Amino acid sequence: MATTTVLTTESPDRWKYLNNILTRRGPYSDETFEPGDEPKAFLADLKIFGAGGLGCEILKNLALSGFKDIHVIDMDTIDISNLNRQFLFREADVGKSKAEVAAAFVMKRVRGVKITPFNCAIQDKDDEYYKQFKIVVCGLDSVEARRWINATLVNLVGEETLIPLIDGGTEGFKGQARVILPTISCCYECTLDMLTPRAAVPLCTLASIPRQPAHCIEWASVIQWPKEKGDLKIDMDDPEHVTWLYTKALGRAKEFNIPGVTYAMTQGVIKNIIPAIASTNAIVAASCCSEALKIATTASPYLDNYMMYTGDESVYTYTFQHEKKDDCPVCGNLPQALTVDPESTLEELMEKLQERPETTLKKPSLRTSAKSLYLQAPKQLEEQTRPNLEKQLKELMEEGDELSISDPGMPFNLRFIISFSS
Amino acid sequence: MSVPGAPTAKEKKYDRQLRLWGAGGQEALETAHILLINATAAGSETLKNLVLPGVGQFTIVDQAVVTDEDLGTNFFLDDSSIGLSRAQKACELLCELNPEVQGHFIKDTIENIVKSSPEKLKDFTTVIATGDVCTDTLLSLDAILYPLGIPIFVVKCVGFTMSCRLALAEHPIVETHPASTVDLRLFNPFPELSALVDEKTAFINDQEKMTTHEHGHLPYVLILLQTLNEWKSTHDNQPPSNYSQKNEFKSLLRSKMWNADEENFEEAIAAVLPHFNPPSIPSETRAIFQDEKCTSLTKESTQFWVIARAIKEFSEKNDGLLPLPGALPDMKAESKDYIRLQNIYKSKARADLAAVVGIVRDLLKGLGRDGGEIAESEVETFCKHAGYAKLIRGRSLNEEYEKSPKAQVISNELSDPTSLIHYYLGLRAYEAFISEQSNAQRTAPGAEDSTVDADTEKLKKHVTELLDKLSITYSSELLEGTEKAIGEIVRAGGGELHNISSLTGGVVAQEVIKVITKQYIPMNNTVLFDGISSRTTVYQL
Numbered sequence: 011m012a013t014t015t016v017l018t019t020e021s022p023d024r025w026k027y028l029n030n031i032l033t034r035r036g037p038y039s040d041e042t043f044e045p046g047d048e049p050k051a052f053l054a055d056l057k058i059f060g061a062g063g064l065g066c067e068i069l070k071n072l073a074l075s076g077f078k079d080i081h082v083i084d085m086d087t088i089d090i091s092n093l094n095r096q097f098l099f100r101e102a103d104v105g106k107s108k109a110e111v112a113a114a115f116v117m118k119r120v121r122g123v124k125i126t127p128f129n130c131a132i133q134d135k136d137d138e139y140y141k142q143f144k145i146v147v148c149g150l151d152s153v154e155a156r157r158w159i160n161a162t163l164v165n166l167v168g169e170e171t172l173i174p175l176i177d178g179g180t181e182g183f184k185g186q187a188r189v190i191l192p193t194i195s196c197c198y199e200c201t202l203d204m205l206t207p208r209a210a211v212p213l214c215t216l217a218s219i220p221r222q223p224a225h226c227i228e229w230a231s232v233i234q235w236p237k238e239k240g241d242l243k244i245d246m247d248d249p250e251h252v253t254w255l256y257t258k259a260l261g262r263a264k265e266f267n268i269p270g271v272t273y274a275m276t277q278g279v280i281k282n283i284i285p286a287i288a289s290t291n292a293i294v295a296a297s298c299c300s301e302a303l304k305i306a307t308t309a310s311p312y313l314d315n316y317m318m319y320t321g322d323e324s325v326y327t328y329t330f331q332h333e334k335k336d337d338c339p340v341c342g343n344l345p346q347a348l349t350v351d352p353e354s355t356l357e358e359l360m361e362k363l364q365e366r367p368e369t370t371l372k373k374p375s376l377r378t379s380a381k382s383l384y385l386q387a388p389k390q391l392e393e394q395t396r397p398n399l400e401k402q403l404k405e406l407m408e409e410g411d412e413l414s415i416s417d418p419g420m421p422f423n424l425r426f427i428i429s430f431s432s
Numbered sequence: 433m434s435v436p437g438a439p440t441a442k443e444k445k446y447d448r449q450l451r452l453w454g455a456g457g458q459e460a461l462e463t464a465h466i467l468l469i470n471a472t473a474a475g476s477e478t479l480k481n482l483v484l485p486g487v488g489q490f491t492i493v494d495q496a497v498v499t500d501e502d503l504g505t506n507f508f509l510d511d512s513s514i515g516l517s518r519a520q521k522a523c524e525l526l527c528e529l530n531p532e533v534q535g536h537f538i539k540d541t542i543e544n545i546v547k548s549s550p551e552k553l554k555d556f557t558t559v560i561a562t563g564d565v566c567t568d569t570l571l572s573l574d575a576i577l578y579p580l581g582i583p584i585f586v587v588k589c590v591g592f593t594m595s596c597r598l599a600l601a602e603h604p605i606v607e608t609h610p611a612s613t614v615d616l617r618l619f620n621p622f623p624e625l626s627a628l629v630d631e632k633t634a635f636i637n638d639q640e641k642m643t644t645h646e647h648g649h650l651p652y653v654l655i656l657l658q659t660l661n662e663w664k665s666t667h668d669n670q671p672p673s674n675y676s677q678k679n680e681f682k683s684l685l686r687s688k689m690w691n692a693d694e695e696n697f698e699e700a701i702a703a704v705l706p707h708f709n710p711p712s713i714p715s716e717t718r719a720i721f722q723d724e725k726c727t728s729l730t731k732e733s734t735q736f737w738v739i740a741r742a743i744k745e746f747s748e749k750n751d752g753l754l755p756l757p758g759a760l761p762d763m764k765a766e767s768k769d770y771i772r773l774q775n776i777y778k779s780k781a782r783a784d785l786a787a788v789v790g791i792v793r794d795l796l797k798g799l800g801r802d803g804g805e806i807a808e809s810e811v812e813t814f815c816k817h818a819g820y821a822k823l824i825r826g827r828s829l830n831e832e833y834e835k836s837p838k839a840q841v842i843s844n845e846l847s848d849p850t851s852l853i854h855y856y857l858g859l860r861a862y863e864a865f866i867s868e869q870s871n872a873q874r875t876a877p878g879a880e881d882s883t884v885d886a887d888t889e890k891l892k893k894h895v896t897e898l899l900d901k902l903s904i905t906y907s908s909e910l911l912e913g914t915e916k917a918i919g920e921i922v923r924a925g926g927g928e929l930h931n932i933s934s935l936t937g938g939v940v941a942q943e944v945i946k947v948i949t950k951q952y953i954p955m956n957n958t959v960l961f962d963g964i965s966s967r968t969t970v971y972q973l
């Protein structure tokens with residue numbers, strides 16, 4: 011058997027320390043762990059997938075964990091503001107594909123590792139593509155992308171297939187790492203209610219009674235831009251656009267005597283910038299990849315299933331088992347309960363849904379088992395169902411009906427059992 | 433195209449971190465010089481996380497040459513490095529990460545430097561010791577650096593385990609970054625605020641003289657203050673003090689609503705519990721005021737202590753109140769009313785600041801120092817954080833090891849098999865094991881399969897010796913948790929696992945940044961991480 015070939019092409023000493031762990035049983039190792047050449051060989055043959063803003067750290071860590079066949083997907087190009095933490099990129103790389111530059115760098119540095127980069131969105135790949143991996147490690151920054159990969163891996167579960175998803179995320183000095191065994195342990199969707207929804211500023215505040223610098227900035231982007239620029243979309247990365255918004259916001263602030271509008275704040279508000287530093291990224295990505303190594307080799311027990319890290323006040327971790335939800339729209343089999351006001355309109359219901367993190371969707375379409383309530387596409391059906399938006403819910407559904415919501419960004423439907431508030 | 437206020441190239445590069453520690457923190461980072469002892473994987477990863485955000489300089493001390501084993505764990509060495517100086521090669525590859533950072537290397541051991549040229553150590557802002565450094569050297573380093581106030585991080589990273597010990601005598605933090613610094617002064621309104629309440633709420637109960645729009649846009653702070661006046665007139669001039677009174681007060685607020693959707697009244701009701709607290713000086717601030725360095729200033733007193741003393745004197749003259757931070761949360765209101773209210777708080781904060789600045793100047797002159805040597809902006813930052821400042825008093829390594837070990841902290845944890853204190857004992861035993869050997873042919877416990885059993889017994893013996901020295905009683909057999917910790921440490925054979933080293937590099941760099949910028953709160957004084965259960969614990973040892 012050509013099992014141990016990859017690990018031994020380099021000097022036998024190179025992986026000595028990793029091999030200590032793989033060839034020796036530890037006091038906490040699972041009974042099924044058989045130390046020796048087998049875990050090493052398995053590690054070398056296993057295909058693993060990485061993606062996201064933690065991509066640089068993840069690729070480095072996987073390559074130095076003995077994984078040899080790594081795929082990486084990233085649709086982003088390198089921006090100057092990435093350089094304070096995404097350590098595989100240099101100033102000369104700004105504008106190039108993140109996936110390609112990162113893959114080339116790690117392959118050059120770590121001999122014997124093969125990294126296949128794709129410069130696209132994770133959603134551009136299908137089930138067949140994801141099926142080839144044994145483990146998926148993601149440090150994605152968008153909730154939408156994380157819900158998508160989570161649902162995709164849950165849908166792939168079958169007799170032969172169960173792909174663990176290791177998910178990490180950071181914000182400033184805080185971060186979390188988690189292990190998701192699709193359909194077995196709590197999934198990403200199960201915990202969506204942990205996200206705090208962003209409190210939206212009422213439109214009337216923006217339009218007539220601004221008090222904060224952020225109100226002036228949002229006024230510039232939400233009200234003034236469409237008014238003056240028509241259909242032209244704001245490009246958050248175009249300095250001319252940002253400057254335009256900054257100047258408008260500054261004028262607005264002056265009019266109302268509101269201090270504090272700055273260029274950096276303008277960028278922060280319109281792009282919803284989340285602070286990010288090298289150290290937290292390192293902690294979270296390393297935690298994720300350490301779990302990948304433990305799962306791949308069974309050399310030590312893996313995380314079950316969630317670790318939170320907080321570094322702004324001392325060093326604090328909270329490691330716990332998050333519960334799987336029976337009514338999770340992705341991995342559960344029960345619909346959720348939803349109480350609605352029968353007098354309110356369908357349009358009002360759709361606005362209400364936007365306030366909850368688990369139902370914040372881009373272009374939701376709503377159906378009951380009996381009929382389509384509102385469909386976003388195709389155009390013809392959208393026009394047909396549009397009048398329903400004005401109708402009261404009691405005209406459209408009955409108590410006990412199952413309401414199903416789909417969205418082009420989500421590979422699953424949300425299901426609700428309707429009850430009327432009195 | 434140049435827009436006033438647009439970011440410079442450097443601000444663009446560091447944008448995501450400047451949002452955390454600002455220009456002041458960045459400046460501190462850029463003037464720092466870090467000494468790394470040994471270019472281990474954990475050490476190199478720590479430097480990576482300091483070079484990326486733009487630390488000023490670093491120096492690596494390491495006599496080792498690069499081996500194949502290094503390449504399996506350390507990303508900042510490559511095939512061409514084998515056989516060459518590890519300090520030099522790691523320095524070169526780390527420097528590639530950020531052209532603004534200066535890297536240096538010294539091909540020597542820290543033992544030699546401590547013995548032959550200890551004065552060199554005084555030039556560094558922070559020292560990070562990684563890899564196998566024997567106890568004598570660590571204690572010598574501590575004896576040199578601790579009295580100078582130079583922080584030392586001692587990092588151990590073996591297999592799935594890591595520990596990081598910070599030895600730093602005194603660390604005052606003004607910018608602790610609390611979630612909010614709002615103080616609305618509801619229980620002690622100042623005259624300008626009371627005057628505004630009288631002016632704006634005279635007709636709060638009069639539908640003839642106030643429009644619905646005006647009523648629905650009264651800032652909630654004014655509503656609370658008006659209602660408090662009303663309450664106090666029927667309650668012996670006392671504000672609501674207990675939970676049931678606060679609920680009663682909420683009902684009173686509710687009764688003043690003209691219709692069900694007056695958001696400003698809802699905001700007022702929601703503010704009762706968080707903001708109805710009698711004024712008091714938080715215990716951390718009180719500890720600073722009572723510290724001897726605050727009560728007896730000297731010619732050498734640092735800026736922190738002079739300002740702390742000035743704020744203490746200010747509060748003594750102002751009924752025990754700290755200077756007003758001046759922040760006001762957003763609330764439903766007309767723009768002009770909100771801005772006016774905001775300006776009233778800001779003016780009061782400025783007046784308090786001016787008073788504190790005056791005291792600072794007088795104190796400095798009284799000490800025979802230049803009255804202007806402390807910038808007003810420094811006093812302002814302190815005034816804004818007076819109720820949130822924190823003082824960390826650390827312990828030296830010599831105290832932990834020799835003079836006054838915290839035996840109680842250790843013995844309290846021993847019987848818990850899941851406690852990470854077992855890894856502390858295991859790593860102390862590891863250190864004792866390598867400290868017994870001469871520098872030249874040092875091997876780690878479990879380095880070869882053939883030595884695993886014998887080395888395990890040696891580590892156990894080191895743990896029992898340590899427990900005996902600390903007069904900690906234990907059953908004749910070592911406890912299960914300690915046995916397992918030793919088992920994991922020997923299993924690794926002294927080797928690092930890259931993921932654990934990388935995580936360690938993240939944790940250590942984050943603590944270094946907090947210490948250097950004097951922002952946020954560093955751990956005090958030992959953090960242990962177990963990569964098997966994915967947990968950390970901080971002990972004060």
Ligand SMILES: [Zn+2]
Nearest residue numbers: 197200338341
């Ligand atoms: Zn789920």
